[in-house]
Amino acid sequence: MPVLRDDLDLERGGRRRANRSGWGLFALVFLAISLLVLSRLEHPVVRDLRTSVTELLAPVLSTLARWSEPIATRIGASSDARRLISENEHLRERVARLEGWEARARELQRRLDDLAPMVRMVPEAGYTFLTMRVVGEPRGPFSRTALVGAGTAQGLRKGYAVVDGGGLVGRIIAVSSRAARILLLTDPASRVPVTVGPQQVPAIVQGDTSGTLTLSMVASLERLSDGAEVVTSGASGMLPSGLRVGRLALSGGRARVQPHARLGRLSYVSVLFYSGPSMETGEAGGHERQPPSREGGGPSVAGRRP
Amino acid sequence: MLVYRWLLPSATLVVVLLLTLAPLGWPQTGRLAQLLLPVIPIHYWSLERSERMPAGLVFLVGIVVDSLFGGPLGYWTLVYLVACVSGRIAGGEGAGKVWAATWRFGIAILPAGLLAFAIPTLYALRPLEAQQLLEACILVAAAYPVCALVFRVLASGEGVRSSAPLRRGAAAP
Numbered sequence: 011m012p013v014l015r016d017d018l019d020l021e022r023g024g025r026r027r028a029n030r031s032g033w034g035l036f037a038l039v040f041l042a043i044s045l046l047v048l049s050r051l052e053h054p055v056v057r058d059l060r061t062s063v064t065e066l067l068a069p070v071l072s073t074l075a076r077w078s079e080p081i082a083t084r085i086g087a088s089s090d091a092r093r094l095i096s097e098n099e100h101l102r103e104r105v106a107r108l109e110g111w112e113a114r115a116r117e118l119q120r121r122l123d124d125l126a127p128m129v130r131m132v133p134e135a136g137y138t139f140l141t142m143r144v145v146g147e148p149r150g151p152f153s154r155t156a157l158v159g160a161g162t163a164q165g166l167r168k169g170y171a172v173v174d175g176g177g178l179v180g181r182i183i184a185v186s187s188r189a190a191r192i193l194l195l196t197d198p199a200s201r202v203p204v205t206v207g208p209q210q211v212p213a214i215v216q217g218d219t220s221g222t223l224t225l226s227m228v229a230s231l232e233r234l235s236d237g238a239e240v241v242t243s244g245a246s247g248m249l250p251s252g253l254r255v256g257r258l259a260l261s262g263g264r265a266r267v268q269p270h271a272r273l274g275r276l277s278y279v280s281v282l283f284y285s286g287p288s289m290e291t292g293e294a295g296g297h298e299r300q301p302p303s304r305e306g307g308g309p310s311v312a313g314r315r316p
Numbered sequence: 317m318l319v320y321r322w323l324l325p326s327a328t329l330v331v332v333l334l335l336t337l338a339p340l341g342w343p344q345t346g347r348l349a350q351l352l353l354p355v356i357p358i359h360y361w362s363l364e365r366s367e368r369m370p371a372g373l374v375f376l377v378g379i380v381v382d383s384l385f386g387g388p389l390g391y392w393t394l395v396y397l398v399a400c401v402s403g404r405i406a407g408g409e410g411a412g413k414v415w416a417a418t419w420r421f422g423i424a425i426l427p428a429g430l431l432a433f434a435i436p437t438l439y440a441l442r443p444l445e446a447q448q449l450l451e452a453c454i455l456v457a458a459a460y461p462v463c464a465l466v467f468r469v470l471a472s473g474e475g476v477r478s479s480a481p482l483r484r485g486a487a488a489p
Contacts, residue, residue: 035371035404039397042378042390049388050439056389063383067337071384074338082341147339149347151436151444152387191386198440275341 068189071145137284154197177254177270203245207238225265325361348452362403
């Protein structure tokens with residue numbers, strides 16, 4: 011009986027709390043709307059809160075990614091089986107064709123190595139890479155971003171390019187000590203300067219809300235042919251040139267790009283430790299707004315060299 | 317027993333949150349459905365035992381999901397809070413039956429889904445492709461009766477029948 015009385019007291023207390031929490035609920039709704047507005051204004055508080063939560067939950071996400079890997083593999087295997095059969099046949103043909111090209115490429119590389127010293131060409135900066143697990147896959151109707159379980163502690167920096175076995179995945183837009191957020195190519199905010207085909211026609215690859223890539227600011231669309239290879243141009247100074255992005259698909263006067271990277275199913279990615287000229291001068295970060303500096307009021311220019 | 321009874325709704329929400337965060341490699345529709353999963357325990361417990369589903373926890377779950385999956389902070393928070401409000405408004409007579417709860421969830425998922433569509437549309441000032449979201453809503457609505465049944469069994473496992481509120485002088489359950 012005492013237990014029942016305790017129950018009743020608790021029930022009654024709970025209902026009183028529930029009445030009070032009615033107002034609390036509406037206050038939280040108001041707070042959520044306020045956060046939405048602050049996010050639209052890209053307020054630093056929102057960014058800090060997001061970074062803190064990501065930082066706090068990075069170990070949990072890593073553990074979940076480890077545990078869920080067998081399930082994800084099974085889900086992936088079942089949906090991939092049919093696609094793989096047809097792709098396998100197609101790849102056999104391509105391998106046979108590319109083997110011929112490989113010999114030709116080796117010959118050209120040898121010639122380039124001989125000729126480069128004669129024209130006193132500035133050598134391109136080399137870069138290393140680090141491979142890591144994707145702990146948060148892209149979801150939701152808003153942004154196409156993914157989280158990786160490595161951060162500044164592993165040497166990652168904002169602006170670094172991210173690739174998988176197929177090609178360019180995106181670039182790092184936010185980094186904390188244990189986690190980093192990658193803006194995928196398919197995000198509507200993503201813009202990557204590229205060149206298309208053997209004519210190296212300059213253009214911009216951008217994502218859209220449907221999750222596909224479109225080609226914009228093309229100098230001359232009529233010079234492009236369907237199936238042409240799209241690679242990074244390195245024009246922004248943020249990404250290295252020559253990274254494979256995708257294959258051109260022309261239909262109805264619209265130019266779309268089929269990405270080589272498996273953006274729909276990322277499990278491991280590699281971050282390229284490439285510090286291009288823009289990153290050296292602190293221009294990396296693209297469209298993501300920098301917090302105003304306390305002294306000057308302008309964007310912070312960390313790492314600028316004298 | 318008391319602790320179990322009071323913690324059960326929050327515990328189920330946390331478990332579903334972990335399921336939401338796990339990268340399971342679904343296609344895009346499945347991933348959207350995963351993000352909508354917390355709506356199930358939030359709505360069920362708000363409908364059945366609103367006093368045991370703290371709005372603060374709902375808010376916190378929303379902030380976690382918003383923080384980890386990009387998008388503006390407050391988006392999923394608002395969707396989850398709307399599910400909570402819908403559950404509280406719909407709670408009452410006959411709420412204890414699984415079919416009744418499912419029917420009410422079918423109605424509750426409408427404003428939640430509409431909000432999930434409207435916010436990105438207003439944000440980007442162009443209509444979001446609604447097909448995936450619609451499919452995700454249907455998937456979650458289809459999963460609701462099973463989850464509701466599991467929650468009911470979990471709740472009744474400790475002798476608590478959600479349709480029979482405690483009364484002074486009544487026999488202990």
